[in-house]
Amino acid sequence: MIIVIDALNKHLFDGVLDDMFRLRARVFGDRLGWDVTIEDGKEIDRFDHLDPAYVVGLDDDGNVVAAVRALQTTGPHMLADVFSDILCGEPPIRSATMWESTRFCVDTQRLNRGKDRNSVSYATCELMIGSLEYARRAGISDIVTVIDPVMDRVLKRSDNAPYDYVGKTVPMGKVPALAALLDTGEERVERVRQFAGIAHDVFLSDDEALALFNRTHARADEDAAGATPLERYLKEQIQAAVGEEELKAVQSLIEALAGSLDPRRKQGLLDTPKLVAREA
Structure with a gap:
């Protein structure tokens, strides 16, 4: 289930955004080893202060399980200002009808490896559908996205292969990075829908998303309040554990x-x- 958060409604979704930034810290800082700034368990950079749009995936329990950031290319963006080595000296792409998509991530700790609604595959495809449909509705015809080779293979396997690439592949943390180009046409979206078996509208309204998220976190707060010191200690050990x-x-x-x-x-x-479905 997809919610779009931008400058107009972000004041409603502080909790969702905090969970999204925590997911980004785990993926880009811990797993991929990118040079990112993590404070208080959250990965936030200067581009997050430019009022980008976030397309966020929630599971049936209201947990943040996927997210991606959309930023205009007419101003500062990552390919121009952070990943410029990819461009091989060429000027950055700047167009009113092209957005930059970055920080695409999925919670491989919480989700399983099958193809049901609680799987990495389903959440990935749902986020692709949501981001493409949101961009098209906003008048965006193309997306440039900085990804790693694994994500490039994911795009190809889900019948969402880039139509072209920009520049070259360069080292970035534990994995290389490259820039891919995607159109937002209906044919592309339909291919991903067919691959994932997703025919329904993936979007939630603001009210629906808030109700789902808040209900889940209210239960979590109640459980935490009733936990014994031993239970809290064990929970902390789970969260702090590194490796199998x-x-x-x-x-x-x-x-x-x-x-x-x-x-x-x-x-x-x-x-x-973290115990039943660890980060790959």
Whole structure:
């Protein structure tokens, strides 16, 4: 389910944006190793202060599971000002009908590897559909996007292959980066819909998105308020764990302390996304 957040409605979605910035920190800072600024667990850069539009994916429980940022190319943008090495000395693309799409990310901790509504594949395709349809409705005919080779393969596998590329591939953190061009035509969107089996309208209204997000976070706040010091400690250890071995160690500790935990809360700890669906 897709919500669009821009300068007109962002005051309503502080919580959604905070969760989105936390997801970006995990993906671009932790997993990809890009040179990004992370403060208080959130990845925010100077382009986020230019009132971009965000296309954000929520799962059925109201969790932020996918996001991408859209920025005009007529002003400052990442390909011109951060990834300029990709351009090989050529001037940056500037057009009123072309947006830059960056920070495309999906929560591979929370989502599974199948093809159902709670899968990485579904969330990825839904976000593609939402961003393309939103851009077309805004009068944008083309998108330039800075991606890594893995994302390039994802685009091709989902029948959403770029129609061209700009410049060259350059090193960026743990992976290379390249710039791809996509049109926003109906044919492209239909190909992605056919691949993913998504025929319905993917967008939520502001009210629908707020109700879903707030209901989920209200439950989380209630659970946190009722947690014992031991449960809070275990939760913190889950969130701080790095790598497979540390996660297994926390899981073993939870099992060893099962007699001191409420059975429902024990299962809740074991079902924490970082334990059951770790970052690839």
